[in-house]
Amino acid sequence: MQPLRSNIQSKATERFETQPGQQVQVDWGYFRVEQDGGHDEKGEVIWNERFARW
Template identity: 70%
Template sequence: MIRNGEFYMIHEMRRRGMSITQIAEELGRDRKTIRKWLEKREPEKYRRTEQPPSKLDPFKEYVQQRMEEGCVNARVILEEIRARGYTGGITVLRLFMQPLRPVVRSKATVRFETEPGYQAQVDWGQFSVQWLEGGLTP
């Protein structure tokens, strides 16, 4: 669909004597499209297409209720609504849940620093070292 501005521009270019091919090349449109729009006296009105009902629509109230109760895990809610007859996927559910999720205000852990030599950390993992002489030491 050509926007109103383009519609009037096409008609103005034609009024100035440009050919349909020249207008099409200038605007990067097909000649048939330009010809079709030149035949019209005014631009088409915008028509909003109606969205088909979502598979999630019957379950949205239940999802909101579960989120208010504190369950924000999409997989858990997906299993619950599938047991109630939902046949859609998890992506639609996650997109619905995203704006309803609570905002995390603080980090889960708080970092703190100590003076040098005051605190030590140890990794209890095991590893082996091979010395240049060829002996393997634990």
């Protein structure tokens, strides 16, 4: 039996490198705060700027 479509190899992401200090990483997320029997959703932004190479 032959597959209906060809097996395509593609990358979902591509890694690239920049010089130290020329790029930042920004993450966004929600978290839930429960207080006095109720709850609230808060948004958070994390800005990560580093000069080190790990």
